[in-house]
Amino acid sequence: MVSVHTCIEANRVTRKFGRQTVLDNISLTVRQGEIFGLLGPSGSGKTTLVKIITGLDVPDGGEVTLLGERMPKLSMLSRIGYMAQSDALYGELSAQENLAFFASLYGLRGAGLKRRMEETAELVKLTGDLKKPVHLYSGGMKRRLSLAVALMHEPEVLVLDEPTVGIDPVLRKSIWNELESLRRGGVTILMTTHVMDEAEKCDRLAMIRDGSVIASGSPIELKSSSGTSTMEDAFVAFGGGAR
Numbered sequence: 001m002v003s004v005h006t007c008i009e010a011n012r013v014t015r016k017f018g019r020q021t022v023l024d025n026i027s028l029t030v031r032q033g034e035i036f037g038l039l040g041p042s043g044s045g046k047t048t049l050v051k052i053i054t055g056l057d058v059p060d061g062g063e064v065t066l067l068g069e070r071m072p073k074l075s076m077l078s079r080i081g082y083m084a085q086s087d088a089l090y091g092e093l094s095a096q097e098n099l100a101f102f103a104s105l106y107g108l109r110g111a112g113l114k115r116r117m118e119e120t121a122e123l124v125k126l127t128g129d130l131k132k133p134v135h136l137y138s139g140g141m142k143r144r145l146s147l148a149v150a151l152m153h154e155p156e157v158l159v160l161d162e163p164t165v166g167i168d169p170v171l172r173k174s175i176w177n178e179l180e181s182l183r184r185g186g187v188t189i190l191m192t193t194h195v196m197d198e199a200e201k202c203d204r205l206a207m208i209r210d211g212s213v214i215a216s217g218s219p220i221e222l223k224s225s226s227g228t229s230t231m232e233d234a235f236v237a238f239g240g241g242a243r
């Protein structure tokens with residue numbers, strides 16, 4: 001029997017902003033080496049949840065454990081690659097300088113830095129544009145650079161907040177190929193999306209609506225238990241449709 005290890009465990013996580021309960025007792029488990037998707041409409045709480053999981057925010061109730069450590073924990077940052085929804089890049093610096101800056105925060109330098117810079121730039125197809133200042137980049141190029149930043153220090157866990165927004169279908173496919181190859185190498189990937197065909201490619205998913213998990217499982221399980229043939233219909237069947 002193959003043993004399955006837990007990578008991320010969220011246990012009854014609650015987060016309130018003022019009187020608004022944005023996360024309402026959310027529990028979920030992400031296994032080591034899987035691609036886990038958080039699927040839900042805009043405002044359902046996905047970003048809030050991934051920020052709590054990475055330790056950038058703290059819940060009002062409940063707890064998160066990542067690789068066996070209770071979050072938030074500063075020392076865990078070197079084991080996580082986080083790609084935020086809005087690109088946190090320095091516009092005046094070139095892509096290469098951005099990569100070098102963020103990599104330096106993880107202690108990468110010299111030959112190791114050069115190697116990772118070449119590898120990640122190649123992966124996101126930015127090798128020819130590394131010297132350009134980032135303020136001249138398109139939205140999709142910035143997303144790709146943010147992904148390269150998240151990958152520089154070869155983290156065990158990748159947390160990606162809508163990684164493929166603004167990225168054309170051909171590149172999206174190549175990024176997915178890369179995510180699948182990282183998974184084969186044992187990396188655990190947690191990503192948010194509201195794109196149904198992307199959700200379909202995840203190993204397992206949690207469907208989020210108004211700060212609660214309305215269903216979870218593999219795409220096949222979710223479709224079969226709701227008696228539907230598409231993720232979109234499954235989402236509606238579980239109560240995720242427009243009110």
Ligand SMILES: Nc1ncnc2c1ncn2[C@@H]1O[C@H](COP(=O)(O)OP(=O)(O)OP(=O)(O)O)[C@@H](O)[C@H]1O
Nearest residue numbers: 017022040041042043044045046047048049085194
């Ligand atoms: N710092 C904050 N202060 C007050 N309200 C917040 C804060 N952060 C998020 N919210 C609110 O929490 C709710 C959930 O936001 P969140 O960004 O987590 O949703 P989301 O599912 O990631 O949406 P999207 O798909 O549009 O990114 C929204 O109503 C948002 O306005």
